[in-house]
Amino acid sequence: MNDPLGKVLSAEHAAVYAYGVVGARTKGALRTRATAGFDAHRARRDRLRALIVQRGGTPPEPAPTYPLPFEVKDQSDAVRLATLVEERVVTAYLELAADEDASLRRLAAQAMQEGATRAYGWHPAVGAFPGMPAERTSGSPLVKIEPTPVPAVSP
Numbered sequence: 001m002n003d004p005l006g007k008v009l010s011a012e013h014a015a016v017y018a019y020g021v022v023g024a025r026t027k028g029a030l031r032t033r034a035t036a037g038f039d040a041h042r043a044r045r046d047r048l049r050a051l052i053v054q055r056g057g058t059p060p061e062p063a064p065t066y067p068l069p070f071e072v073k074d075q076s077d078a079v080r081l082a083t084l085v086e087e088r089v090v091t092a093y094l095e096l097a098a099d100e101d102a103s104l105r106r107l108a109a110q111a112m113q114e115g116a117t118r119a120y121g122w123h124p125a126v127g128a129f130p131g132m133p134a135e136r137t138s139g140s141p142l143v144k145i146e147p148t149p150v151p152a153v154s155p
Contacts, residue, residue, distance in 0.1 A: 004096040005052050005104070006060050008111070011092035012045035013062035018085045021068065025078035037082060037118055041089070044111060048101035051107075079122050 019038035026034050052059040072081050090112045097108035121124070 003023045003057065004099060005048060005055075005057070008089075008092050008096055008108070009045065009048040009052065010046060010060050011089050012041050013060070014090050015041040015085050016045055016060070017066045018068065018081055021072050022078045022082045022085075025072050027074050030075055030079065033121065034078070034082065037086075040114065046136065072100070083119050083123040086115045090115040090119070 016038060019034055019041060023031060023034040023038060036089040049059040068081065069084060070077065070081070072078055093112045093115070096104055097112065099105055099108070
């Protein structure tokens with residue numbers, strides 16, 4: 001699929017599915033947070049579907065199930081899954097953030113901000129910028145800048 005809107009819609013379909021699993025493995029305040037994440041992704045999914053139809057496209061349908069990256073046995077696994085889901089959804093919006101259409105760029109930026117905020121709420125740590133390899137956050141700069149030797153000036 002080459003359509004950035006279709007790609008983010010597919011990511012939102014997967015997020016809604018995963019949040020169902022997260023909600024089933026959490027309770028109390030974590031269940032409340034999972035429900036809020038589920039509702040946010042469902043609303044974004046519905047908005048994307050309508051936008052694609054409005055633009056004359058055919059929105060991709062959700063899969064009946066989605067493979068999870070690991071077995072979710074307890075709350076700890078659910079928190080890890082929710083964090084990963086948010087990080088992956090944020091990454092999915094990167095291409096849309098570069099679209100020519102300013103309204104799509106705004107939509108992508110808002111979705112990325114919301115996803116990053118939810119990810120941080122689940123796991124308050126800052127990792128790599130979405131789409132960047134994790135080793136980039138090890139303290140090494142993205143671009144190594146070597147000092148330029150300055151020629152000596154004679155009086």
